[in-house]
Amino acid sequence: KAGVTQTPRYLIKTRGQQVTLSCSPISGHRSVSWYQQTPGQGLQFLFEYFSETQRNKGNFPGRFSGRQFSNSRSEMNVSTLELGDSALYLCASSQNGGDNSPLHFGNGTRLTVT
Amino acid sequence: EDQVTQSPEALRLQEGESSSLNCSYTVSGLRGLFWYRQDPGKGPEFLFTLYSAGEEKEKERLKATLTKKESFLHITAPKPEDSATYLCAVQAPGSNYQLIWGAGTKLIIKP
Numbered sequence: 001k002a003g004v005t006q007t008p009r010y011l012i013k014t015r016g017q018q019v020t021l022s023c024s025p026i027s028g029h030r031s032v033s034w035y036q037q038t039p040g041q042g043l044q045f046l047f048e049y050f051s052e053t054q055r056n057k058g059n060f061p062g063r064f065s066g067r068q069f070s071n072s073r074s075e076m077n078v079s080t081l082e083l084g085d086s087a088l089y090l091c092a093s094s095q096n097g098g099d100n101s102p103l104h105f106g107n108g109t110r111l112t113v114t
Numbered sequence: 115e116d117q118v119t120q121s122p123e124a125l126r127l128q129e130g131e132s133s134s135l136n137c138s139y140t141v142s143g144l145r146g147l148f149w150y151r152q153d154p155g156k157g158p159e160f161l162f163t164l165y166s167a168g169e170e171k172e173k174e175r176l177k178a179t180l181t182k183k184e185s186f187l188h189i190t191a192p193k194p195e196d197s198a199t200y201l202c203a204v205q206a207p208g209s210n211y212q213l214i215w216g217a218g219t220k221l222i223i224k225p
Contacts, residue, residue, distance in 0.1 A: 004157070043158075043201070043215040056212050090157050102148060103213070105157030 001026060004106035006091050012112045018079040021109045025072050025093030031055075032074040033103060034066060037088040046089075049074055050096070078111075086113045116141045116206050120216035127223050130191050135219045137202030138184040145205040147185050148213065149178050152199045161187075161200075192223045 005024040013019050025032050033056075034046040045058035049068035066076040072093070078085055088110050092103035117140045127133055137147070146165050150158035162171040164180040171178045175196060177188045187200055199220045203213040 042217045043203075045212060048212070092157070102160045102163055103158075104160060105150075107155070107157045110155075 004091055004093050004104055006089075006106035006109050008109060009107070010110045010112075012114065013081050015081055015083060015113055017081050018077065019081060019111065021076045021078075021089055021091075021111075023074045023076070023091030023093075023106060025074070025091075026104055029093035029095050029104070030072055031094045031096055031101070032068055032072060033092045033094075034074070034076050035090040035092065036060075037090055037108070038086075043090070046076070081113045083113050086111060116204070116214050118202060118204050118214050118216040120200075120202050120219050122219060123217070124220040125222070127189075127192055127221070129193055129223055129225050132188070132190045132192070134189070135187040135200055135221070136184060137187070137216055139204045139214075141204050141206040141214065143207040145207055147180055148203045148205070149185070149187055150201040150203070152201055152218070158201055189221070192221075194223045194225050197221055197223045 007022045031050045033048040036044045036046055046060055046064055047054055047066050048056040052068045063079045068074045088108045090105050090108045092105045094101040094103050119138050121136045146163055148163050149161040151161055152158040162178040167180055167182045169180050175190050179186050199218040201218045202216040205213055
């Protein structure tokens with residue numbers, strides 16, 4: 001079974017630009033979560049989508065948005081990039097996002113904002 | 115406030131030297147505690163889920179245990195390939211299944 005696939009693997013953007021990251025979950029998984037990971041803050045939850053609906057949201061500004069398609073693939077968008085947005089962005093999928101449903105992570109997109 | 119604290123922040127061991135990593139939590143009514151392993155440049159890899167005090171899970175050289183206030187990840191006779199950051203996360207009631215993450219323990223096994 002293929003794992004969670006994230007593209008692109010690396011991105012370099014300039015402050016003020018916008019960026020879109022893509023995530024393909026494990027086949028059959030309906031929940032997709034996004035996390036930001038930095039050395040100082042660790043894993044920070046961005047949002048979770050389940051059956052194309054945002055079910056949970058973390059404490060990030062509105063510049064961070066996402067969506068999920070009918071095939072469970074998900075995209076995350078960051079507008080008006082800031083230097084502090086430089087991080088590893090991780091996508092994780094699970095069967096239903098509930099109890100007994102561990103997260104399975106992709107290898108992330110490394111975003112560098114200059 | 116629900117919190118997860120992992121200790122130590124970093125641990126250096128000789129190959130074959132057994133030890134334990136700690137994950138303490140202040141969540142009331144734990145729904146589940148998860149252990150993950152993360153290698154540099156990769157996403158976290160799921161290891162174990164524990165649900166109730168007294169529960170134990172094993173995988174190769176790793177054994178995870180759970181009490182009412184903390185979990186331990188015991189590593190027996192570690193090898194250099196066990197070097198990684200180990201992350202702990204808990205699921206609290208009323209959290210809509212969202213996880214509260216610890217900062218991780220960076221484990222280095224020297225040959």
